[in-house]
Amino acid sequence: MSRTTRLQDLIRELRHHTGPIGGPELAERLGITLRTLYQDVAALRAVGVEVVNTPGQGYVLSPDVVLPPAALAEPAPREPAELIFFTNPLSRGGIVHWMLEELGVSYRTVVLEYGTTMKSPDYLALNPMGKVPAIRHGDAVITEAAAICAYLADVFPTAGLAPPTADRADYYRWLFFAAGPLEAALGLGLLGVHPTPEQQVQLGCGDVWAVLDALSGAVAGRRYIAGDRFSAADVYVGSHLGWGMHFGTIPRRPEFEAYWAGLRDRPARARCEAFVEQALSPLA
Template identity: 40%
Template sequence: MSRTHRLFELLQMLRRRRRPVSGAELAREAGVSLRTLYRDIAALQAMGAGIDGEPGVGYVLRPGFLLPPLMFSEEEIEALALGAKWVARRTDEGLSDAARNAVTKIAAVLPPELKPLLEDDALIVGPSWERPQHVELKLLRRALREERKLAICYRDEKGARTERVIWPVAVGFFESTRVLAGWCELRRDFRHFRADRIETAKILETRPSRRRQTLVKEWRKNMLTETDGMLAYGRSAPANLKGNPMAKELVFYTNPQSRGMIAHWMLEETGAPYAIEIKDYGTTMKAPEYLAVNPMGKVPAIRHGETVVTEAAAICAYLADAFPQAGLAPEPAARGDYYRWLFFAAGCVEPAMSNHSVGWDPATQDMQRRFGYGSYAAVMDTLARAVAGRRYIAGDAFTAADVYVGSMIGFGLRFGVIDKRPEFEAYWSGLENRPARLRAAAQAEKLASKQAWAPA
């Protein structure tokens, strides 16, 4: 490495740090001796670099010092080109134009041998799931930049419209949607608003009573930081009773955007304290530590003391038995319908819904014999008869079977993978507002927000 390049790298190291850093740490990172590091610092200071500090105290680069980079590396050029392509395809017209202009300016200063990297199409940004938007994102970004209140008309997922005044905090650009985070004066709390559901928006002259940086800190703190069900809901586990299942550690492995919601609802119904461990698809779900819990590398799963249970239906059945005080299972002699419909939902309803959602159903009698559920139509007809006129699926009381069957029907109705039959809608309407389900849904939403908005 040339001395010129080494000096530039040293400046980059100092730029990345906001607090003084010791010469020894800089020397280790640069791969040079401490004596050489001191000589390099002195050389940069002689050239006019705003470096404050001295040996034995530490060094910091004063804010505002700028030194033009020597040149981008090949990977830096690829990163800039790919980032500009993403912005051009995933944001609003204003940012798209700005990204193209930035690339043009970068190209103007690149040497001829590096310009092809900026124009290379080897790295491609694919199309995203575009939703029509009534309000330009440029307006939302302006409200953020100017720190002004925003008056909006918002339509929720059920079509209900509300007029709100919000204090914008951030705009999230996700693959399938754009989301505005802000303090809502109507709800007196932080809320997230999908941009495609904002029907009108107007920037107000008034400003929020707190600066945006303060709001950002409050918003991040508001997103669930506790992942322990006992702390979140103020429960305690009495440990003085020998053999009491409440005294055993109960760990819930999940992802807030998964079938884990079924087990989450069930856990809330038991009233037992539990800890939550979030697993990410493709990474921590496939890590050796979690594969030791569930070799399939998927969620949900629970560990109760030394007992591990996977599969949502099995978790529901296990928890009902492990916490009999919650009354989530009938007496053993009256469990015929309970077992029947709990496992019918797991063994027939879910696979039939999954196959149907991707446009495939067993078409012939021979194919239907090969699949345990027969046909999608037969499954839906059977399920409709099972819930018709019933508040609960297995008798006069709510049970774990209702958690699983209700979850299947609620999911199917929401995402259009089952028909909106009156039998299904009536049954689900009696379950969707249960306090335990609403608590689980609220906690899952906060966990999902924390996960989605986590700093990169």
Template identity: 40%
Template sequence: MSRTTRLFDLMQTLRRHRRPVSGTVLADELGVSLRTLYRDIAALKAIGAEVEGEAGLGYVLKPGLLLPPLIFSEEELEAVALGLKWVGKRADDGLAVAAGEALAKVAAVLPGEQRHRLEDSALLIGPGWERPQAVDLQILRQAIRDEQKLEITYRDQQGRRSSRIIWPCAIAFFESTRIVAAWCELREAYRHFRADRIEAAEATGQRYPRRRHVLQKEWLQTLLPCSVTATVYPVPTSSREKEQSKMEQELVFYTNPLSRAGIVHWMLEEVGQPYRMEVLEFGTSMKSPEYLAVNPMGKVPAIRHGDTVVTEAAAICAYLAEAFPQAGLLPSPEARGDYFRWLFFAAGPMEMALSLKHAGFSLTPEHELQFGCGKYETVVETLANAVAGRKYIAGDTFTAADVYVGSHIGWGMQFGTLERRPEFEAYWAGLKDRPANRRSEAFIAEAMAAQAGAGNEQPTTS
């Protein structure tokens, strides 16, 4: 077996193990000596593989981009080179520089012969049709990434200027021009703007009300020809109609920012569906007949989606992930076991054990038989093992379970109801800076500041 093949096999073996695995186990699986294994792991790290761990502790391969030379055929190399060179010639300056750096990084990990082929490609990019560009495309790309409204000055084909607020969601690169697809507040419809006719663009600092992937889906639907709906295309419409109906139903979020409703707030921001927020006060509007008709417990959070009412934060997260699959918050089928297991572990044993601990209750052996949560120490150890070495709690993608589990871990460490452990801090560090979470946290911070200014104190649970 060649060393290149052996390194590739080692990488594939590490990918199969989601938790740290000892060097002895890896060496046995690959049929090599432990000494050879250590050398091969060092070689993988040298070419960019994010392998964490060390001898005696075990190893785990973090998710990330790794381009080992073995995976490139000649045509794949030509495709990579051609694509990056096209970006260098046709995109804006920022992407052009990034494309050059990416090409250099690819070349750096290739063996000598393949590196020569990459640099000596016979596929060339000819000159394009250059037009003066008043606004750097990087401004437009940043607005799309941040899901921010832009105020632009636009000159149409007749030379007439107008000022508009747009919600940019895509940029199309053509040989002769670049087109920005966006919702236009002036026209109240999706419009296409020639980038070279945008004379000025300034970020408003305001986030547009729907997520970018929702805008893109709506925009693409406006491009479909009428014939798509004709019977010549035998596509079942029942499930599509149901999904569209769900998207059109009003979504109401009952909350108090100083409560567990913050979990649902984060989830709603991840979903990206428009919703109406009703902020309730503890002991007053939360116990009113109107709200008790929604949730007889008189507690938040709760949502009303059309005629459907859902209470309890974990249930709401699970419901929203199912109701709006386009948000991508459900894991793949093979990861559903972990998804439901840890979502409801956090809602059941973890929630109860942390609450009892915080209230000063110490469970006796008899209590442990009666309470479903078990000991606090056992719960913490089980949860730490569940998140150790994992970016997400279920599979390789962010899901609704990460919203719920992550919220409890983040808040627990912040308020001292959950002990700080390296496993918890590493897991939470990968979630806390998600834009949706930051938006929900900003709302909570504003509410706390307002409360402090009023000199009032309210409970932080419900």
């Protein structure tokens, strides 16, 4: 079914329904998923068709809405923007690599070396920090692994790696908890820095054991960290827990091991592991 047909059916269903109709019921009547319904409602609003969603009641369309036929026309096909992935096998680029493989989209990999190509003028023009990972998607440049994962989940929504906007509380919370407090606390420990209680007050990460306890509670008894589906948050949190337990920077708590066991054998991650092994084989 084309988007034009879906939008026309959506308007027709709203016009013929007396009073508000809930999202799940509306999606079922139209034979589409809730995610597609959210996207189609957003598409209508983008062309000036006000679809009102009242919390606890549902969607309603004003009876006097007139939609010009051109507003529902399919957009002209565009050349997809090139997606370039800058990485090094021994870096956090592995997180983004896993994310890209989960998306199943086409991308080009550029491997950079520490101290040389990673600090070249061309790459510094993209990322002044001279670090990886980074991506260039058309004219857009995104750095920082958590930001890249969130961006990719949003610009490739059909992969389903981000929950619906209304259900993203845990998704955002734990994705950026791992990028902030967890990384900072582990980094301090790796350097042998153990902040005093007074110094912990000044740090966003606080105490490393409090950080690990919070994350333990987040994954305990759960297959995925942000709802009942795999998401970009699992890519990011799972990567840190997997690597941390492997290298000994994160203790092997039962809840960490159980959560990681449900992620480590995903085919997309296996492809990333194969890439790393192949890239490092000449060094063996």
